[in-house]
Amino acid sequence: MQDLLGRLTALDPDASETLKVVAYFDALVARSVGVESMLRGAAVLSGATVGQRDGAHIMRVSADGVRSEPRAPGEAHLQRESGPDAVAWIEREGDPHTNDAMILERLTLALGILRARRSVGPESAVELVISSYTRPDERAGALARLRLGSDELRVVASPPDPAPAPRHPSTVVATRHGLTRATIVGADADLTAVWESGVSPRCGIGTTASGDGLPESWEGALIAARLTSDLEPVVRAEDLGAALIVAQAAESGPVHPDAEALGRLDARSLELLDAVAEERSVRGAAARLGRHHSSVQEKLTSLVDVLGYDPRTSRGHTRYALARMLLTLAS
Structure with a gap:
């Protein structure tokens, strides 16, 4: 497939994009993602709001991956039947884009496959219980299907592969930041026992919650997963504190100026600031970096002027830590 994409890109860029659309939806179907994730994938691909009406139920997802107010499509919107008494559409203002028809075709085919699987697979139930847009009666039904009681639970966010042991309800979700696996575990579960290999992948662990609170646990798990690193491959949302x-507030707003300021620095400057913030002294940072004390002091002085605060002070340290986190989440 990748070889074919490369050849088509050289011969016909539009054709290669069409094939990428096909491959993308094939991947979503193979991962058994839910309806909301499927619509989100189509919305991100098309850069426009995508919706589906299935019976009386309407679901719409905007181009930024966020659920929108349920509303029927306009007559001018490109539409296609996605099943019995079901239709999907792309809400494009103006002329359709080159791949809109292909995106809608693959979307409706994928939705038909999901509908056929829905009655037998647990994946759609997992997505229902972690979605903040699920109706209470839908979530109660999904929790019953998964046989999740009132015990305290957590949602774990990890890469699509590897999958956990079958006893742990799991599904792959299309998020704004790519495909992510959601796995529901007990609050005190040993992560090494969740994956059959005995080695947990890089992951974020959501806050403890009952069945009704799993959307909040999933939200925290996604944030924690994006803050993981080679040095800290597992991050717990609860450990982030305030x-x-x-x-969570930064997810729906513009990038903070403090984070923007860090984003303009080179990697070597960020490495120095990280060391200073960790060590809380120039001498400690110099030893950690293997650089001369005076050169670190000189560089830090210029960086303090750029940032407008000193990361060695109590307030400056807090400000830097938050800005560094927001920069990671924005990247």
Whole structure:
């Protein structure tokens, strides 16, 4: 497939984009993502709001991956039947884009496959219980299908592969930041026992919640997963403390100026600031970086002028830590 894409890109850029659309929806179907994830994938691909009406139920997802107010499509919107008494559409203002018809065709085919699977697979139930847009009666039904009681639970966000042991309800979700696996585990579950290999992948662990609180646990898990690193491959949302509230608020707003300022720095400057913030002294940072004390002091002085605060002070340290987190989440 990749070889064919490369050849088509050289011969016909539009054709290669069409094939990428086909491959993308094939991947979503193979991962058994839910309806909301399928619509989100189509919305991100098309850069426009995508919707579906299935019976009386309407679901719309905007181009930024966020659920929108349920509303029927306009007559001018490109539409296609997605099943019995079901239709999907792309809400494009103006002329359709080159791949709109292909995106809608693959979307409706994928939705038909999902509808056929829905009655037998647990994946759609997992997506229903972690979605904040699910109706209470739908979530109650999904929790019953998954046989999740009132015990305290957590949602774990991890890469699509590897999959956890079959006893742990799991599905792959299309998020604004790519395909992510959602796995529901007990609050005190040992992560090494969740994956049959005994080695947990890089992941974020959501806050403890009952069945009704799993959307909040999933939201925290997604943020925690994006803050993982080679040095810290597993991050718990609860360990972020009040910073989790800041991260949640930043998800729907513009990048903070402090984070923007860090984003303009080169990697070497960020490495120095990280060391200073960790060590809380120039001498400690110099030893950690293997650089001369005076050169680190000189560079830090210029960076303090750029940032407008000193990361060695209590307030400056907090400000830098939050800005560094927001920069990671924005990247």
